[in-house]
Amino acid sequence: MKRVVTAIIFITLAVPAPAAAGDYGPERILSFTRYLIARNQNYRALLELKRLQSYYPEYCAPVAFHVTGRYLLFKGMRFAAILGSNPVAAGPLAGAADSLFRCDAAIALSDLPRLEAELAAWPVGVEPFLDLCLKKRRLYLYLMERRYADADVLIDAGVPADFSAYRELVDRARAGISREKKPWLAAVLGLMPGMGYVYSGDYGTGIFAFLLIAVDVIMTYFAFRTGNEIIGYATGTIGCLFYAGSVAGGYIAARRFNTRQSEETTGSLAGALHLDRDRDEMLIRHGLGKE
Secondary structure (H helix, E strand, O other): OHHHHHHHHHHHHHOOOOOOHHHHOHHHHHHHHHHHHHOOOHHHHHHHHHHHHHHOOOOOOHHHHHHHHHHHHHHOOOHHHHHHOOOOOOOHHHHHHHHHHHHHHHHHOOOHHHHHHHHHOOOOOOOHHHHHHHHHHHHHHHHHOOOHHHHHHHHHHOOOOOOHHHHHHHHHHHHHHHOOOOHHHHHHHOOOOOHHHHHOOOHHHHHHHHHHHHHHHHHHHHHHHOOOHHHHHHHHHHHHHHHHHHHHHHHHHHHHHHHHHHHHHHHHHHHHOOHHHHHHHHHHHHOOOOO
């Protein structure tokens, strides 16, 4: 009998007490999700969000789950997943919120045709904040496509907010375009060895190409002058290859310069328009908020 009592006591002490109901309650999961979002642990936060939505689907509004999920996908750079999903049809607010993240995913992927399509599908008149977000992304599209007349009209419209502060962006975009190089002109200038590189801003390579081809020409000249035809033909052939490479290299350097210029313009526009702040504001306004 004593052994039975001892065994029961041992088992009672060994078995852990059941977790309190609040340990896995919605408040606890929501708090932990916000904690993970604040620390940019986006994948884990998305898992917790799905757990909250699965266990307690009525705890938060559907739009809050949707906005937070889109926010975490974007922060995790899963842009294709955002664009590959079906657009929501759960009301104007959810549709406008979805359009914001879809537009930003298209911007992140530099897919301007997709951005234009998403802007066309954006529900208008839901709330002033979302209408302002729409206007900013339209301005981004116009500037990237060099539609400056459309950008001027958009800024002067003044609806839903005064947009005059962004006029500087139009001037900056125009200035960036004026700095772009013409690849065909770089190729023509490349007929003078190295000048195509110099025109494209690659001065070091241009000077090196000029000196290299000049030395080769001198060596070829003296090789034929002294009767060393074999050496002359060899250096002449090499010189022709260097010369053709210099012309083509100037063309490529101009295109590379324009690519860098476009990337800088893209980054500066997105930063100046504060698109990241819009997404953070969406999380606070219509998502699960932050810690």
